[in-house]
Amino acid sequence: MAEFRSINPQEIFDNPFKLYGSVWGLLTAGNHDWFNTMTISWGGVGIMWNKPVTFTFVRPQRYTFEFIERGEYFTVSFFDEQYRSALSFCGSKSGRNVNKVQETGLTPAFTEEGVPYFEEARLVFVCKKLYAQPLNEESVLGGDAVLKQYNGDDYHKMYISEILEVMTK
Numbered sequence: 001m002a003e004f005r006s007i008n009p010q011e012i013f014d015n016p017f018k019l020y021g022s023v024w025g026l027l028t029a030g031n032h033d034w035f036n037t038m039t040i041s042w043g044g045v046g047i048m049w050n051k052p053v054t055f056t057f058v059r060p061q062r063y064t065f066e067f068i069e070r071g072e073y074f075t076v077s078f079f080d081e082q083y084r085s086a087l088s089f090c091g092s093k094s095g096r097n098v099n100k101v102q103e104t105g106l107t108p109a110f111t112e113e114g115v116p117y118f119e120e121a122r123l124v125f126v127c128k129k130l131y132a133q134p135l136n137e138e139s140v141l142g143g144d145a146v147l148k149q150y151n152g153d154d155y156h157k158m159y160i161s162e163i164l165e166v167m168t169k
Helices: 017-022 063-069 081-092 098-106
Strands: 005-007 025-030 035-040 043-048 051-058 073-078 108-110 116-118 123-133 157-168
Touching: 005 063, 017 025, 017 035, 017 043, 017 108, 025 081, 025 116, 035 051, 035 081, 035 098, 035 116, 051 063, 051 123, 073 116, 081 098
Parallel strands: none
Antiparallel strands: 005 157, 025 035, 025 073, 043 051, 051 157, 073 123, 108 116, 123 157
């Protein structure tokens, strides 16, 4: 398997709309002993507070929510198309009920700080949470197009996180 190398976030050549919208990613939080991962297809990248950041969204009922809430760091791993079934599995099954690593065959790896990611990824964002805010109906300005994404009070929580490192192969 190819080795990762670190690049500056400004050197990312991937289209962020495609990364989050059609390639998808695995958001992984926790540590060596206890972590979970989930597929995400909502998010983005940009500059906030003079830092490179990613915007991610997690519903509170997701098992990974417990992990991202407890820790300061997480990763978002992006994969080649050959891993689509693994990402589909991780987005449709709960880590409360199945061992996603065992079921998908993905290989967990850890940064020097112990933040989990996956060896099979082609691009990894190592992130540090800077800001978190639950989405809510009162703040929706887009009307029904936005509200139809929700069934009552199951709004996502938004995380704005500094991209501390970008790893690529």
